[in-house]
Amino acid sequence: MNYPFWDIPILGSGWVIGLIAIFHVMISQFAVGGGFYLPLAERKAQGMTDPTMREAWLAQLVRHSKFFLVLTGVFGTVSGVGIWFAIGLTHPEATSTLIHNFVFGWAMEWVFFMVELTTAAVYYYTWNRIDPKLHLTVGWVYAGASAATLIIINGILTFMLTPGDTWISVAGTGHEASKFWNAFFNPTYWPSLALRTCVCISLAGIWALITASRIDGDKQPALKTSLVKWSVRWLVPSFVAMPFLMIWYYMMVPASQQALLSLGIDTIGAGTFSQVTRMALVIIVTSATIIGVAYYLAYRNPVEFNLSHAMAVLLLALMATGAGEYSREMLRKPFVIGRWMYSNGVRVPYVARINQQGYLAHSAWTWNGDQSGNPSSYSRGEAIFRGECASCHTLAGYRPLKELLAGRDYAGIGNFVTMLHDNKADSPYRRFMPPMAGTKQDIDDLTNFLNAQVNPAAPTKVLTAQK
Secondary structure: OOOOOOOOOOOOHHHHHHHHHHHHHHHHHHHHHHHHHHHHHHHHHHOOOOHHHHHHHHHHHHHHHHHHHHHHHHHHHHHHHHHHHHHHHHOHHHHHHHHHHOHHHHHHHHHHHHHHHHHHHHHHHOOOOOOHHHHHHHHHHHHHHHHHHHHHHHHHHHHHHOOOHHHHHHOOOOOHHHHHHHHHOOOOHHHHHHHHHHHHHHHHHHHHHHHHOOOOOOOOHHHHHHHHHHHHHOOHHHHHHHHHHHHHHHHHOOHHHHHHHHHHHHOHHHOOOOHHHHHHHHHHHHHHHHHHHHHHHHHOOOOOOOHHHHHHHHHHHHHHHHHHHHHHHHHOOOEEEOOOEEOOOOEHHHHHHHHHHOOOOOOOOOOOEOOOOOEOHHHHHHHHHHHHOOOOOEOOOOOEHHHHOOOOOHHHHHHHHHHHHHOOOOOOOOOOOOOOOOOHHHHHHHHHHHHHHHOOOOOOOOOOOOO
16 A cells, blocks of 8 residues: 555545546536537627527527536536545545656646636626627637647546557556557547547537526527527437447447446346446436437427426436446446556556565555554454455445445355455456455455454454465
């Protein structure tokens, strides 16, 4: 353990990242898609021959740009910082790798982000204060800056699933940054960028329905009809293209990760679903429902479309976004960086060394003795649990080990830990879980700790796991 452990009871540290990330993605991708929605809508309004409708459109765009500025500039920014805070504590090893490999990428992203924040504020506060053509130009500058942030972040996110053979060949040598562009334009970069661009466009329309739904249909039926219908059209191209883009993305995912999805599909008839398959089905069902609701409630009846209807569409979009992000995370299992680092922060090439020297051999953040100074198997086992297991499991909450191991005695728990350590090809956990790295003493220490949690009345003396 090279870093202190961040303990989040019940929920688990992984879900702290997940909850912040889902909220952030809904807003950050709206920031990209909405960046194109606003100038395109403004250009459309400026080209209208009816002055009454033109002024009504522009007045509504002023309100929408205020909503856009507050949501993306405040909540999007705060949640982005929250993600950095959470990943730095939950996955410090992986975060360190990303920073060292993409330090200049992050720097460029922050430059574009500052341009994005600045132009968003300028765009809103200069309505009717500067020349319309210059104001529209400000909108396009924002759109370009926000798109640049997506282009950069996408490369880093896809790297974590498919770092590519070229980067893997130099990983651990200290020359990883020399393969920056190989890592950035990795195998899943382009399909992922196309998919995220589609999502951004769709979210621009969905969030626009929130503000459009608040237009009084009795007083301004023509305005509400035109804006609602125009916003719904932003959903159509994306949802037409998405099935084909998802197939493209799937084809670029490594075969070992494809198996996580195909396993669930092949066994649907027997009622067995992998988690990735469940999330894929959620994406399909919610996406189809969004199209249905948007067409029948919004496009067909725009004047009657109200805020509750718009919130229902937004909730469906949140479910689809959450399922998509969860699927992306699950596809990486058992890695946090494909083929290089397991989800518990252990580097793949280091497993053999840890098996010889011990998991805690070089750790400065563990307590190896009790109050009398004698070695404590329990405390060592607890440290191993925190380092090797707790990034994905809790004791009594999300993926609870107490529940998963319930009914096993000491020998059964020891056999289970030994099976994870051996990590044989026929192990049912090999696809999802990293190997338990450590010596025979580490296996015994972890077994003692887990046994004390699962069977608290069991003797506390140190035993030896039976194979």
